[in-house]
Amino acid sequence: MSVTELRELVRFLEDRFACAQACTECARACALRASLADLDGPEEQRLIRRKGILCAEVCDTTCRLLAEQATQSEDVMRVQVEWCRTICLETAQVFDRSPGCEEGGQACRDCADACSEFLSLLR
Numbered sequence: 001m002s003v004t005e006l007r008e009l010v011r012f013l014e015d016r017f018a019c020a021q022a023c024t025e026c027a028r029a030c031a032l033r034a035s036l037a038d039l040d041g042p043e044e045q046r047l048i049r050r051k052g053i054l055c056a057e058v059c060d061t062t063c064r065l066l067a068e069q070a071t072q073s074e075d076v077m078r079v080q081v082e083w084c085r086t087i088c089l090e091t092a093q094v095f096d097r098s099p100g101c102e103e104g105g106q107a108c109r110d111c112a113d114a115c116s117e118f119l120s121l122l123r
Contacts, residue, residue, distance in 0.1 A: 015118045019081065020066040022107075022114035026088060027059035029107035033095065048098055055091040058084050059111060078122050085115035 034052030038045045062084040065077065088108040095105035 012121050015114075015121055016066050019111075019114040019118040020063045022111040023059035023063040023066070023084060026107045026111035027056040027063070029104040030056040030059065030091060033101055033104040044098060047094055048101065051091045051094045052104065055087050055108060058087045062115075074122050078119065081115045081119055081122075085112045085119070088112040088115065 030052040034049045034056065037049035037052065062080050065080050088111045092105045092108035092112070095101035095108065
């Protein structure tokens with residue numbers, strides 16, 4: 001393996017780990033935000049809860065996929081990470097409209113950024 005190939009592999013693994021770590025943080029923030037949303041409250045609270053739960057589940061699944069030891073197909077990783085990025089951005093928009101949800105929104109944006117960086121290696 002050449003030095004260039006080794007550098008590319010190291011960068012790939014570092015970005016894969018960074019993306020998985022961001023997904024974990026986003027899942028925690030979204031799960032927390034969803035648990036604080038009032039189920040009987042206004043529609044916006046129910047939307048925050050639904051989006052938070054969906055985002056947490058997608059991020060958790062993405063993290064598990066990226067953490068697997070077996071080599072994953074780049075196509076499978078790309079689809080999952082793109083879905084994760086999309087859900088995170090949608091969730092961040094919902095959180096940004098609600099006071100007190102800023103931390104969750106930022107975690108979602110951070111995760112979407114990590115997903116974008118990782119995707120740049122898969123293209």
